[in-house]
Amino acid sequence: xxxxxxxxxxxxxxxxxxxxxxxxxxxxxxxxxxxxxxxxxxxxxxxxxxxxxxxxxxxxxxxxxxxxxxxxxxxxxxxxxxxxxxxxxxxxxxxxxxxxxxxxxxxxxxxxxxxxxxxxxxxxxxxxxxxxxxxxxxxxxxxxxxxxxxxxxxxxxxxxxxxxxxxxxxxxxxxxxxxxxxxxxxxxxxxxxxxxxxxxxxxxxxxxxxxxxxxxxxxxxxxxxxxxxxxxxxxxxxxxxxxxxxxxxxxxxxxxxxxxxxxxxxxxxxxxxxxxxxxxxxxxxxxxxxxxxxxxxxxxxxxxxxxxxxxxxxxxxxxxxxxxxxxxxxxxxxxxxxxxxxxxxxxxxxxxxxxxxxxxxxxxxxxxxxxxxxxxxxxxxxxxxxxxxxxxxxxxxxxxxxxxxxxxx
Amino acid sequence: xxxxxxxxxxxxxxxxxxxxxxxxxxxxxxxxxxxxxxxxxxxxxxxxxxxxxxxxxxxxxxxxxxxxxxxxxxxxxxxxxxxxxxxxxxxxxxxxxxxxxxxxxxxxxxxxxxxxxxxxxxxxxxxxxxxxxxxxxxxxxxxxxxxxxxxxxxxxxxxxxxxxxxxxxxxxxxxxxxxxxxxxxxxxxxxxxxxxxxxxxxxxxxxxxxxxxxxxxxxxxxxxxxxxxxxxxxxxxxxxxxxxxxxxxxxxxxx
Amino acid sequence: xxxxxxxxxxxxxxxxxxxxxxxxxxxxxxxxxxxxxxxxxxxxxxxxxxxxxxxxxxxxxxxxxxxxxxxxxxxxxxxxxxxxxxxxxxxxxxxxxxxxxxxxxxxxxxxxxxxxxxxxxxxxxxxxxxxxxxxxxxxxxxxxxxxxxxxxxxxxxxxxxxxxxxxxxxxxxxxxxxxxxxxxxxxxxxxxxxxxxxxxxxxxxxxxxxxxxxxxxxxxxxxxxxxxxxxxxxxxxxxxxxxxxxxxxxxxxxxxxxxxxxxxxxxxxxxxxxxxxxxxxxxxxxxxxxxxxxxxxxxxxxxxxxx
Numbered sequence: 010x011x012x013x014x015x016x017x018x019x020x021x022x023x024x025x026x027x028x029x030x031x032x033x034x035x036x037x038x039x040x041x042x043x044x045x046x047x048x049x050x051x052x053x054x055x056x057x058x059x060x061x062x063x064x065x066x067x068x069x070x071x072x073x074x075x076x077x078x079x080x081x082x083x084x085x086x087x088x089x090x091x092x093x094x095x096x097x098x099x100x101x102x103x104x105x106x107x108x109x110x111x112x113x114x115x116x117x118x119x120x121x122x123x124x125x126x127x128x129x130x131x132x133x134x135x136x137x138x139x140x141x142x143x144x145x146x147x148x149x150x151x152x153x154x155x156x157x158x159x160x161x162x163x164x165x166x167x168x169x170x171x172x173x174x175x176x177x178x179x180x181x182x183x184x185x186x187x188x189x190x191x192x193x194x195x196x197x198x199x200x201x202x203x204x205x206x207x208x209x210x211x212x213x214x215x216x217x218x219x220x221x222x223x224x225x226x227x228x229x230x231x232x233x234x235x236x237x238x239x240x241x242x243x244x245x246x247x248x249x250x251x252x253x254x255x256x257x258x259x260x261x262x263x264x265x266x267x268x269x270x271x272x273x274x275x276x277x278x279x280x281x282x283x284x285x286x287x288x289x290x291x292x293x294x295x296x297x298x299x300x301x302x303x304x305x306x307x308x309x310x311x312x313x314x315x316x317x318x319x320x321x322x323x324x325x326x327x328x329x330x331x332x333x334x335x336x337x338x339x340x341x342x343x344x345x346x347x348x349x350x351x352x353x354x355x356x357x358x359x360x361x362x363x364x365x366x367x368x369x370x371x372x373x374x375x376x377x378x379x380x381x382x383x384x385x386x387x388x389x390x391x392x393x394x395x396x397x398x399x400x401x402x403x404x405x406x407x408x409x410x411x412x413x414x415x416x417x418x
Numbered sequence: 419x420x421x422x423x424x425x426x427x428x429x430x431x432x433x434x435x436x437x438x439x440x441x442x443x444x445x446x447x448x449x450x451x452x453x454x455x456x457x458x459x460x461x462x463x464x465x466x467x468x469x470x471x472x473x474x475x476x477x478x479x480x481x482x483x484x485x486x487x488x489x490x491x492x493x494x495x496x497x498x499x500x501x502x503x504x505x506x507x508x509x510x511x512x513x514x515x516x517x518x519x520x521x522x523x524x525x526x527x528x529x530x531x532x533x534x535x536x537x538x539x540x541x542x543x544x545x546x547x548x549x550x551x552x553x554x555x556x557x558x559x560x561x562x563x564x565x566x567x568x569x570x571x572x573x574x575x576x577x578x579x580x581x582x583x584x585x586x587x588x589x590x591x592x593x594x595x596x597x598x599x600x601x602x603x604x605x606x607x608x609x610x611x612x613x614x615x616x617x618x619x620x621x622x623x624x625x626x627x628x629x630x631x632x633x634x635x636x637x638x639x640x641x642x643x644x645x646x647x648x649x650x651x652x653x654x655x656x657x658x659x660x661x662x663x664x665x666x667x668x669x670x671x672x673x
Numbered sequence: 674x675x676x677x678x679x680x681x682x683x684x685x686x687x688x689x690x691x692x693x694x695x696x697x698x699x700x701x702x703x704x705x706x707x708x709x710x711x712x713x714x715x716x717x718x719x720x721x722x723x724x725x726x727x728x729x730x731x732x733x734x735x736x737x738x739x740x741x742x743x744x745x746x747x748x749x750x751x752x753x754x755x756x757x758x759x760x761x762x763x764x765x766x767x768x769x770x771x772x773x774x775x776x777x778x779x780x781x782x783x784x785x786x787x788x789x790x791x792x793x794x795x796x797x798x799x800x801x802x803x804x805x806x807x808x809x810x811x812x813x814x815x816x817x818x819x820x821x822x823x824x825x826x827x828x829x830x831x832x833x834x835x836x837x838x839x840x841x842x843x844x845x846x847x848x849x850x851x852x853x854x855x856x857x858x859x860x861x862x863x864x865x866x867x868x869x870x871x872x873x874x875x876x877x878x879x880x881x882x883x884x885x886x887x888x889x890x891x892x893x894x895x896x897x898x899x900x901x902x903x904x905x906x907x908x909x910x911x912x913x914x915x916x917x918x919x920x921x922x923x924x925x926x927x928x929x930x931x932x933x934x935x936x937x938x939x940x941x942x943x944x945x946x947x948x949x950x951x952x953x954x955x956x957x958x959x960x961x962x963x964x965x966x967x968x969x970x971x972x973x974x975x976x977x978x979x980x
Contacts, residue, residue: 026759030726030752031798034733043805045732140778142785187965193777194712198915199964202957205912209954279535286534287520287527287545294510294521301508304470305588306496306525315531345908349785356782388793395786396768403772403779416516416553416565 017064024059028052091364091409095277098367102270106263114262116378118334121269122327123370127354128276128363129323134352135360136284137316138296139189140197142348143204146184147177147321149211149343151328156224156338157217166230166333170326177325178318180207185317189310204348211340223339227332229261230268237261265334272330276323280363285412288315293411346388353395359405368407420447423624424469424500424592429478431464431648438464440648442478446592446624451614453627453635456645457669462628463505465645466596469626470502471495483591497525499591503581503598511570515561515580518569519552522584555583575606579613586617592624593617599631607631611638636660644668679821684945685938690829690898692937693836697891698914699921699929700843701884707860707924708880709773714784715764716888717911718791719757721904723889724896725795726753728806736807746809746831746897753893754886761885762878764791770874788908795904803903806896828898835894839887840930847926852879860924909953913940916960922973931971 033052034045106114126148133141151173158164158172188199211218218224231237232248239256241247249256283289291312295302299309332338354373358365377387398405424446431439439461446452454462468475471492480488482498490498510518520527528534528544556562559579564572569580578598585593595614599607611634618625629635635642636656643653646668652659659665698720705713727749734745768787772780813826847853858866859876867873896902913936921932939959944952963970 023759023763026756027763030729030756031722031795034729036729036732036799036804038805043732043807045729138778140781188961191964191968194781195964195968197778197781198712198912199961201912202960202964206954206957206961209951209957213950213954282535282537286531287524287529288531288534290513290517290521291524293513294518297510297512298508300472300492301504301510302521303472303492304496304502304504304508305522305584306493306501307521308493346789349789352782352785385797386793389790389797392786392788392790392793396783396790399779399783399786400768400771403775411512413514413566414517414520414549415514416549416556416562 013064013068017060017062020063021056021060025052025056028055094364099274106266111259111262114259114266116375118262118266118269120371120374121266121273122331122334123351123354123374124273124367125269125276125323125327125330126351127358127366127370128273128280129320129327130351131355131358131361131363131366132280132283132323133316133320134355135362135366136289137292137313138193139313139317140193140352141200141317141320142197142345142352143184143200143202143207144320144324144351145343145345145348146200146204146207147181147324148328148331148347149207149338149340150177150180150321151325152332152338152343153211153218153224153328154325155329155332156227159227160219160224165228166329170329173329174322174325177328178322181318181321182314185314185321186310189313189317201345201348204343204345208340208343211343219339221340223337223341225337227336227338229265229333229336232264237264269330269334272326276326277363277367279319279323283319284361285414288312290414292316349395350391353391356395356403357398357406359408361411362405362407362409365405365407365409369405420449422446423448423450423483424626425479425481426465426469427479429465429468429480430476431461431468431473432476438648439468439475442645442648442650444643444650444653446626447640448591448624449618449622450640451618451625451627451638453629453639453642454645455629455632455635455642456651459647460645461648462645463596464648466502466594466626466628469495470500470594496588499589500594501585501588501590501592502594503578503585503596505596505600507574507577507581509569509577509581509584511568513569514566515556515569515572516549516552516565518580518584519555519587520548522587523548523551525588551587555587559583574601575603578602578610582613582617586621586623590623592626594626596628597630598627599629599634607634610634614638676819676821679818679823680945682818683821683823684941686823686825686829687945688938688941689934690832690937691941692917692934693832694891694895694910694933695914695917695936696930696933697836697839697887698910699918699933700926701881701888702915703918703921703923703926703929704856704860704880704884706918708856708863708877709769710777711769711780712784712915713769713881713884714781714911715768715787715791716884717907717909717914718788718795719760719764719885719907720888720892720910720914721902721907722760722791722795722892723753723757723885724892724902724906725799725904726756726889727893727896728804728902731807731809736809742809746893749893750835750890753889757885757889758882761881765878765881770877788911792904792907799904801904803901806900806902808900809897826898828894832894832898835890839890843883843887843926852876856880912960913956916956916963919960919968919970920963922970925970925972928970928972 029052033049034047036043037046106117130141130144133139133144154173154176155166155169158169184203188196191199212221229237235246235248235251236242237248237260241250247256291302291307295307295309295312302309350373354369355366357373358367358369380387422445426445427443429439429442430437442465444452454465456462464473467473468478469480471487471490471494474489478488479486482500485498487495487498510521513521527548528541530541533541553562556565561576561579564576569577572580582595582598599610602610614625615638617623627635627639639656641654642656642659644651644659644665651664651668652662698716701716701719702713705711730749730752731745734740734748764787768783769780772783810828810831813824814830816823816825847856855866855871855876856879858869858871859873863873914933917932917936918929919932920935921928921930936956936959940952940955943955
C-alpha cells in the first residue's frame with residue numbers, strides 16, 4: 010500500500026511537470042505583448058487525478074481483472090451471427106434514408122465512404138498484415154483522376170470511376186513492387202513517405218492539379234446518363250423530367266447515399282470472398298511464416314502485391330466518389346491524418362474483421378459530428394483512443410474468427 | 419538407370435570472417451537417398467540453405483536436372499521441384515492441418531481473381547481437386563482425423579509428418595529433410611525410415627537428408643557424405659563410411 | 674562564376690545549421706531503435722514540446738528582465754530539457770513499455786496515436802496557430818567575398834556550436850560512463866544484457882530521456898532562430914530526422930550525426946539550386962530511396978537473415 014502511495018506521488022509530480030508548461034502557464038498575446046496566464050487549478054486537478062488513479066483506481070482494476078479474467082470481453086462473432094448481422098445492417102441501410110432528414114443522410118454517405126476505405130485498408134493491413142501508412146495517397150489518386158478527367162476532358166462520374174480505380178491500382182502496383190519486401194516498420198514509414206510525396210506533388214504541380222486550390226465544379230453521378238438536377242444542361246433531360254417527378258434536393262442526397270451504399274456493398278462482397286480464396290489463405294500463411302511460404306514456391310512479393318493493389322483500387326473508387334460528393338478536391342483532404350484515421354478504423358474494428366471495421370467506421374465518423382462542441386478535443390481523444398486500444402484490446406472491438414476451410418468426411 | 423538430378427560443385431559460403439562451407443561437392447541421383455552427416459557446426463544446414471536458395475552462396479555451382487539454380491531465390495528453387503523441411507518445424511500454426519496442405523498447392527490451383535470472386539465452375543473444380551489431394555495425403559500420413567485442427571495443436575510427431583506431406587503435395591523431384599528424426603521416439607524413427615523409403619519408391623522423388631541418428635542414416639541411405647568444419651571428409655556407401663577412420667575421428671567415437 | 678563559391682559556402686553554412694537540428698532529433702530515433710527495435714513515432718512531438726517549453730520559460734522570465742541573454746538561453750535549455758525528460762520517460766512508461774514483446778505493429782500504432790495526441794495536447798493548451806518567438810539573438814556575422822556577402826546569423830552559429838558540444842559530450846559519455854557502456858550492451862543484445870544483470874528497463878528509460886533532451890535543445894534553438902512555432906512542426910521535423918537516422922545507419926549514433934548533416938545539406942542545396950517548393954519532397958524521396966536500396970544506411974552493417 011505504501012509503495013502504491015509513493016508511486017502515485019511520483020506520478021503526480023511528473024504529471025505536474027507535464028501539465029504546467031502546456032496548460033498551467035498559457036502564453037497569451039495582448040496586442041504586441043505576450044504574457045503568461047497561470048492556471049494552477051488545471052495543474053492541481055491533473056496532478057490529483059493522476060494521484061488518485063495510480064494510488065487507488067489502477068491497483069483495484071488490476072486486482073479485479075486478475076480475479077475474473079475474460080469477463081470484460083466483448084463477444085467474438087461466429088459465422089452465422091456474422092452473416093445475420095450483415096444482412097440486417099444492409100436491410101436497415103436500404104430503408105433508412107427515406108425516413109431521415111438531409112443532415113443524417115449526408116453523414117451516412119460519409120460513413121459509407123469510410124466503410125469502403127476501411128474495408129479496403131483492411132485487406133492490406135488486416136488480411137495481409139502490411140502496415141500501409143500512405144493509403145491516403147491512393148485515395149487522392151482516385152479523387153484527382155476523376156477531377157482531372159472532368160476538368161480536362163469533361164468526363165462524367167460513371168466513366169471516370171473505373172479509371173480512378175485503375176489509376177490507383179497502377180500506383181499501388183508500381184509503389185508496392187519495390188517496397189513490399191521491406192520489414193514491417195520500414196514498410197510503414199516508406200508508405201508514409203509515398204503518401205506525403207503524392208500530396209506534395211499535388212500541391213506543387215499547380216498547372217496540372219490546380220495546386221492548393223484544387224479543382225472544383227466536379228459533377229455528381231448521373232442516373233443512366235441523365236443528370237439529377239433541377240435543370241439540365243443544353244440538350245439533356247433531367248432524371249426527374251424523365252420520370253415525371255417533381256424535383257426535390259433531398260432526392261440528390263438520397264441518390265448519392267444509395268450509390269455509396271452500392272459501392273460499399275461491392276467492396277464488402279469482394280473483401281468477403283477474397284479471404285476464402287487461395288490468395289486469402291496465402292496472405293494468412295505469409296503473415297505466419299514467410300520462409301516456409303518461400304520454401305513451397307510462393308512468391309511473397311507477388312502475394313503481398315495483390316493485397317496492396319487491391320486495397321489501392323478500393324481507395325481509388327472511394328476517392329472518385331469523394332470527389333463527386335464534395336464537388337471539389339484539394340490536397341488538404343489527403344493528409345497523413347486521413348491515413349491515420351482510416352488505420353484507426355481498421356485497428357479499432359479488429360484487423361481482419363469486416364463487421365468490426367464497419368462498426369468502427371460508423372463510430373469514428375458519427376461521433377465527431379455529434380460531439381461538435383468538443384471539436385478541439387476531438388483529435389486529442391482520437392490519439393488517446395488509439396493508444397488505449399493498443400494497450401487494452403489490440404485485437405479490436407469485434408475480432409473475427411477466421412473462416413476456416415473444413416474437410417468433411 | 420538413374421541419372422544425376424542435383425549436382426553441387428565447389429560450394430562455399432562465407433559469413434563475414436567465418437567460412438561455414440568450404441568446397442563442398444556432391445551429387446544426388448533421381449531415385450537416391452543421399453545423407454549428409456557430421457558433427458554439429460559442420461555446415462550441413464548451411465549447405466541446405468544454399469541449395470534451397472535461402473542463402474546466396476559465396477561461390478559454387480548448383481545444377482538441378484541440367485539447369486543452374488545457384489543464386490536463384492528460394493521460391494524459384496522450390497518451383498524447380500526442390501522442397502525442404504526445417505530443423506524447427508515451420509508449419510503455419512494458426513492454419514488448420516488441411517489449410518496447410520491447401521496453401522502448399524498454391525502454385526497448382528486456380529488463383530484467378532475473377533474466377534474466385536464469381537465462383538466459376540473452373541474455380542470450384544480446382545478447389546475440389548485441391549481438397550482431394552490434401553485428403554489423400556492426410557490418409558497416407560494417417561493424420562486425417564486432425565484435418566480441421568490447428569496445425570500448432572498437433573503432437574510433435576504428427577507435425578513432422580504434416581510438414582513432409584506439405585512438401586510432397588507440391589510434387590517435388592527432390593525432397594530435402596533437415597534432421598527429420600530430431601525429437602522422435604524410437605518407434606516414430608522406425609516409421610520415418612519406412613516412410614522415406616516408401617516416398618522414394620512410390621513417388622519418384624530423390625531424398626537429401628541431414629540427420630544425426632546413425633541407425634536411421636545407415637538404414638535408409640544409398641550414399642552418405644560426411645562433413646566437418648565446412649569441408650567434405652568423405653563420400654560413399656554406408657558400409658564404407660562407417661569404417662572410415664577419418665569419420666570415426668571426426669565424431670570422436672560417436673556412433 | 675565568381676559568385677558560385679561564396680554562394681556554395683553560404684548554402685554549406687545553412688545546410689550545416691539545419692543538419693545540426695536534424696542530428697539532434699535523429700539521435701533520439703536511432704538510440705531507441707537500436708535498443709528496442711521500435712520507431713518512436715512521437716519523438717518529433719517531443720522536439721516540438723521542447724520548443725514550447727523554451728518559449729514558456731522565456732515568457733516567464735520576461736524578455737526585458739535584464740538578465741544576460743546567455744543566461745536566459747541557458748535557462749530555457751535547462752528547463753526544456755528537464756520537462757521533456759519527464760515527457761520522454763512518461764510516454765515510454767505509459768504507451769510503449771506495456772506493449773513490448775508483442776507483435777511489432779502494436780507499439781507502432783500506439784506511437785502514432787501518441788503523436789497525434791501530443792500534437793493536439795499542445796494545440797488545445799497553447800493554441801493551434803503560429804506563435805511568435807522573440808528574437809533574443811539578433812545580428813549576424815558577415816563575410817564579403819567579391820560581390821557576394823555570406824551571412825551567418827548568430828542564432829544559427831549558436832545552433833552549430835551547441836550541437837557540436839552536445840555531440841562530443843554524448844560521445845564521451847556513451848564511451849566512458851557505466852550507463853553508456855550498459856546502453857551499448859543493450860543495443861547489441863538486449864536479452865543478453867538482461868541476463869547479465871543490467872537493468873534493461875532503466876537503460877531503456879535512460880535512452881528515451883537522453884533522446885528527448887537532445888530533441889528539446891533542437892526545438893529551443895530552432896525556435897529562436899526562426900522566430901515562430903506551432904504544435905505541428907514535430908511531424909515534418911520528425912520524419913526528416915528519421916530519414917537522417919536511417920541514412921546514417923539506424924542504431925548508430927555517429928550515423929545519426931552524419932545522416933543529419935547530410936540531409937541538412939541535401940535539403941538546403943535542393944532548395945537553393947532546384948526549387949524551394951520541392952525541398953520537402955527531397956527529404957521524403959531520400960527516405961524512400963535509402964529504405965529501398967540501402968536500408969542499413971551508410972554506417973550500418975548489412976543483416977543476413979537466419980533461416
